[in-house]
Structure formats: C-alpha cells, structure tokens
Amino acid sequence: MADYTDDDRLRLRELLPFYLNRTLDPAMQQEVEAWLAHDANGRQELQFLQAVTTAARQRVAERAPLAGYEALAARLEASRPPAPAWWQRWWQGLAAARWAPVGALGVALIAVQMGWNVYRLDQQTPTVSYRGTAAQPARAADLKLVVRRDARFADLAELLVQNRCHIVWGPSVSGELWIALDEPGSAEPVRARLAASPLVEDVLLVRR
CATH class of the missing domain: 3.30.70 (Alpha-Beta Plaits)
Structure with a gap:
C-alpha cells in the first residue's frame, strides 16, 4: 500500500473533477486511479462529484434554456401594434412630403x-x-x-x-x-x- 502525505491527497483530490471529465493525461489518470484504489475517502468524494454532476445535467435538460426566450418573443409579438394598411403608409409619406x-x-x-x-x-x-x-x-x-x-x-x-x-x-x-x-x-x-x-x-x- 502506497503512503500518501496530506499534500499528496490534497493534490489528488483537486484532480478529481478533471478525472471525472476524462481530461487528465494518461500518467495523471493512472496516479489518481491508484490513489482511489487505496483511499476510501477519495472514492466517496468521487461519488459525491458524480452525483452533483448528474443532478446538474438533469436540471439543465428539464429547464429548456430556450423556453424563456420563446416566452419573451411571444409577449413582444402580442404587444406589437398592427402594421398600418398600405393606404395609411402612403398617406403618411405624402403628409411628410413638401407637396x-x-x-x-x-x-x-x-x-x-x-x-x-x-x-x-x-x-x-x-x-x-x-x-x-x-x-x-x-x-x-x-x-x-x-x-x-x-x-x-x-x-x-x-x-x-x-x-x-x-x-x-x-x-x-x-x-x-x-x-x-x-x-x-x-x-x-x-x-x-x-x-x-x-x-x-x-x-x-x-x-x-
């Protein structure tokens, strides 16, 4: 069983989010896995990070990020005044003209x-x-x-x-x-x- 100092455990614990996202290089990934195999506290912290990440992803999926934009667009469309008829646009242009x-x-x-x-x-x-x-x-x-x-x-x-x-x-x-x-x-x-x-x-x- 390898001996880990407090500094080693702190350093390896900081690498857990990157290990979970699979963004560590192979050497560091093997080092974290070796530590997790011998450290129950490290395994518990990894499980906690996995649960938090899963819950966050589910919340984002349920929230439908575009729903707020669609509701705002619907309100703006409902409050927009109707477009003037062609003869109203023609008359407005004529009224603004010199003649x-x-x-x-x-x-x-x-x-x-x-x-x-x-x-x-x-x-x-x-x-x-x-x-x-x-x-x-x-x-x-x-x-x-x-x-x-x-x-x-x-x-x-x-x-x-x-x-x-x-x-x-x-x-x-x-x-x-x-x-x-x-x-x-x-x-x-x-x-x-x-x-x-x-x-x-x-x-x-x-x-x-």
Missing part, C-alpha cells in the same frame, strides 16, 4: 372627375383633340388654372361652382387645371374673378 397639400388636392380632384365621368356615361363619348402636348376633350378648355399649394379642395370646388365652370383635365404634377366654362362668352370676367381668389396663383386664357 402634401397639392397631392391631397390632386387625389380629391381625381375622385370628383371620376364621379363626373360616371354621371355622364349615358352621353355620347366625345372625340379627343390635342392642344400642345396635353390631350384635351372635344369640349376644349377655356382657362388654365394654377392652384396654390395650400388650397383646400372644398374651397376650390365651391369657387368653380360659383363661377359656373368645371374641370376638363388635370391636375398636373405642378397643380395646373384646365377649366371649361358653362358660358364660354364669359371667359374674361370669370378669369378676373378666379385670379382674385386667394386659392389661385395664376389664370390664363386658352388661345384657340
């Missing part, structure tokens, strides 16, 4: 023009003529109206009704509208009244 008032006016005018077209479906479809680079209906425009950027559609619509005229084309990207008069002979007086409106930047007679 938001003109864009809103253009949308409203297009809607009114579509309603006007539906109203006139029972009438004969006019032929199309061209003046410059812009296509014009056979009922050619009498005035070209340049609308201010901050003009409200409701105010502009009321102005056109008061002056007995309506939109036949537009708006363009720069806010221009082509206007036809219910009474073409009144073009000059109507032009003067429209030019005096705070909604209008400029009014031009369309030469024929």
Whole structure:
C-alpha cells in the first residue's frame, strides 16, 4: 500500500473533477486511479462529484434554456401594434412630403372627375383633340388654372361652382387645371374673378 502525505491527497483530490471529465493525461489518470484504489475517502468524494454532476445535467435538460426566450418573443409579438394598411403608409409619406397639400388636392380632384365621368356615361363619348402636348376633350378648355399649394379642395370646388365652370383635365404634377366654362362668352370676367381668389396663383386664357 502506497503512503500518501496530506499534500499528496490534497493534490489528488483537486484532480478529481478533471478525472471525472476524462481530461487528465494518461500518467495523471493512472496516479489518481491508484490513489482511489487505496483511499476510501477519495472514492466517496468521487461519488459525491458524480452525483452533483448528474443532478446538474438533469436540471439543465428539464429547464429548456430556450423556453424563456420563446416566452419573451411571444409577449413582444402580442404587444406589437398592427402594421398600418398600405393606404395609411402612403398617406403618411405624402403628409411628410413638401407637396402634401397639392397631392391631397390632386387625389380629391381625381375622385370628383371620376364621379363626373360616371354621371355622364349615358352621353355620347366625345372625340379627343390635342392642344400642345396635353390631350384635351372635344369640349376644349377655356382657362388654365394654377392652384396654390395650400388650397383646400372644398374651397376650390365651391369657387368653380360659383363661377359656373368645371374641370376638363388635370391636375398636373405642378397643380395646373384646365377649366371649361358653362358660358364660354364669359371667359374674361370669370378669369378676373378666379385670379382674385386667394386659392389661385395664376389664370390664363386658352388661345384657340
């Protein structure tokens, strides 16, 4: 039986975790095994380390390390506001743009023009003529109206009704509208009244 000093036992006891994990080199592993064969206290300590290691591994397996992350992800997903609809995203982008008032006016005018077209479906479809680079209906425009950027559609619509005229084309990207008069002979007086409106930047007679 080998004689072990207290220092030897302390050194060998410190090697037990590495022996249990099988990370010792062969010479040290044989030395630890020889000591365990003759030291009951050493064998008991090794059994204790084995029990602790087994219990720790079982606890980790039962805990499911990703369960906490999955619960957090589910809570974040539940608290996330719903994504805005496409038209809301479009409107937000338009509102942040410099030309938001003109864009809103253009949308409203297009809607009114579509309603006007539906109203006139029972009438004969006019032929199309061209003046410059812009296509014009056979009922050619009498005035070209340049609308201010901050003009409200409701105010502009009321102005056109008061002056007995309506939109036949537009708006363009720069806010221009082509206007036809219910009474073409009144073009000059109507032009003067429209030019005096705070909604209008400029009014031009369309030469024929």
